[in-house]
Amino acid sequence: MSFISKTRPVAALAAAVSTVVSLAVVVLAVAAGGPPARAQGKPAAGSGAAPGGDISSQIRFPVEKYALPNGLVVILTEDHSAPIVSYQTWFRVGSKDEEPGYTGIAHLFEHMMFKGAKRYTGEQFDTVLQANGATNNAFTSYDYTGYYENLPSSKLELVIDIESDRMENLQVTDANLRSERDVVKEERRYRVDNNPHGMLNEVLYGAAFRVHPYRWPVIGYMADLDNINLAKSVEFYRQFYAPNNAIIVVSGDFKSAEAKRLIEKYYGKIPRQEIKRRARPAEPPVHSPRAQFVSKDVQNTTFAISYHTPKAGTDESYALDLLANIMGRGASSRLHKRLVYKDQIASGVRSYNHAKQDSGLFTFVVSLKPGADFNRAQRAVYGEIWRPRNRPVTEAELEMAKNQTMKDYVDGLKTVQGRAEALAINETLLGDHTRLFSDLDRYNSVTAEQVRAVAQKYLAPEKSVLAVLRPGRAGARETQPGDNR
């Protein structure tokens, strides 16, 4: 939803829904080469023992970070277990850096990055990568834009050549802009206009944010896409596509010394640029409940309830993530048991805390069964939201949430691409890739009282933002102030 990619959905990227930035993350235990050191000893299975202090040590892997004089940040992590490399280039620019009237330019521009530079034309870009066995794609979010190639180990120099070429020499033409704009408009129809969940997300962010750029969708509004011209595109490129605004992560089967030499060779001469960011107004707190209803020709009601939370990387994010897990991750969560299992009025429910660079949003999403009573469901959700604010979650629930978090970490670290993304997102949002390695310990130290404290502080009834997509005559949109419980 918040991720928009060049060719296909990247929903699996945990970053899209995660919180502390890394839930999705991963790690390998060993240095390059042989199998990782065996886990020491046998962890006490279950029962009371703090889950997984042991896991934290088993998921560490060696990482090297440095910067070129032009400001380009480079992160290298070798792992020779398969003959492949994931090469990631992330720019610190996203939809939050756009200006009103030109929403969607960050993502449209991501598409333009495949249209050719100096050494490689647009046509060559895909054919050369393909002939060399590399896959590639890109994604745009509120805070960043990422490009990646997964390639056979022997093709590292080729990919570095191609990526450095488009960082420095992109050729943007009017014809390219026009055809790619049509492609993006189809993408918007696919993700939003023809898609109830995409539409609900757009409505929710529009209601939750009134002044901050998070209020508009990453993919942009249709009318704004038409507004974007060549001059705006070129300006956007000059403004944000510079080595000092980028992070490169290389993960997999390569030699660090060789990668360093090649990165210096191809990126070393690209000049640093001044990055002029628009000032982003701070979003004022929500003081009274908000509600936005949209009618559409759909089969069932879907609704989201959100609360503002702190930005990525704060201490409270860890407790909020665990709370989200207890409330709405899977069949053992409170909301699933209540709404899906017991009351049988919902097909699905989930909750997550999406902590972004400037602020976070703790969200519950409920898909009701066709014909189910919205008011009843709403009351049930608000009732469940009230509970952890009053009475601490149980130790068993907390242990469950910690175990699930560890499992998600481990799952995220299984591939070279997963490891690269985990490092990149921590570095991009927090300026510190090593957060990846300390996160599990921080999750494990969260207490039930801390979970109660964040629930009490952030999930207050007067701070709720409700967005509802319900069956009805299409197009009707209304805002209802006041009590929505």
Next chain:
Amino acid sequence: MSARAIFRPVLIAAVLCATSACGSAAKKSRVGDTVLTASSASGFQLRPYGEKALPNGLKILYVEDNSLPYVSFSLLLKTGSSSDPAAFPGLSLLVAETLDKGAAKRSALDVADDLGRIGADFSASVTADASTVTGSSLSMHADRLLSIFSEAVMEPTFSEAEIARARRQILAAIQRRVDNADALADTAWADHLFGNHPYARPPLGTSRSVQSVKRKNVIQHYLRHYRPNNAILAVTGKLSPELVAKVERTFSAWDAREIPAVRYPAFPKIDKIQIRLVDNPALVQAQIRLGHKGIKRQNDDFIALRVANTILGGAFASRLMDRVRKELGLTYGISSGFDARLDFGPFEISTFTKNESAGQAIAEILKVVETFRKGGATDEEVKRAKGYLKGVFPTAIETAEKFAYNLLMLRLYGIPDSYLTNYLRDLDRVSTSDVNRVIQQYIDPANMKALVYSSSKAVLPQLQPLGIVEVKKAADFQ
């Protein structure tokens, strides 16, 4: 089963591990009394794996991976939605969905809590040819995961109340599918393409079938198909000798029974361009499928066709993508593929475009395919496609779980593991003339079916010049 990637990987790729590190791991090792061996040929080595058959017929695959502290069980049953009784499409899914809703002494909520407590994931899925049940957890919880997983598979309760719950969940999903344009188009497409063939049956079932299915049907289907001699279990991750012994002891208690064979009728004949339009006035964008009969997985042209399809629409640089997306800007995604199955699967092209250009998109697709068939692929394209397929091969088997998945699929389709070890060599041997022969043999733009899910008012006039159009309502697929 919900949304699918716009690029749908169509064929099973293989996997490998080629470096020195892998080589050292490739020396023989053992789990329990099973020796793990790394196969090697053509200059690369697969990750080591072992295989064992229990007396009851259950095959167990072991793929050891000590790089991270996890363990995963994946049980494949050679029964999919095409084995659903004609009166009860959706029965395989209902069975799979209910496995973890109470088993042995645990209630549904106990299972959810017991899995949740150890942070385990459990899922079941059904395709046309198979059902797969997967459970995974951190390795320190492997014992408890095994208990819950094996109970769900071998001792599900199938209580009346839980079947009723699952039935209501699935009915809601069937009704809501109307709003998921991709998913409804896939369902309606299978129905249009396959007619009376069991591959027409939607894995979710139909409202009528799901409403009428009884507990005894569920239990009967389970008892008939969930048998060790119809199953392959893959165990992946950190494997201790104790765990291996426990796995084998646990699953030895499962009783074998003769499995009914599936017989497939002939593939329905296609005459010229037969279009079915499914009407939903709310849609602003048309979902489009086009295609015809494809291949069985057991086919000597499998790899050559894979090369041909990569050139047509199997990758980002392809004929369809170049024309329909890059030149014309008609879509965000377009792909083609042969979904090779036990019987003849579909060959299909899949895309979407705004309602106003639905007719144009179909006409352009047909032109691209006609040109492809008439002129064939060039040497340059063949070389590029082979380079691509070669390069993505390691990623397809990068992790132990992906590797195990490939081994399961090969066993399902009766393909020897040498497919993986010989893959790069066999790919190298594919010539341009091989590719052009299979294009002629397997792709026919003159006789195709098409499915469009959109607003009839907006697109019907555009479709009529292209072929015979039959109009249905979205509600017909609820």
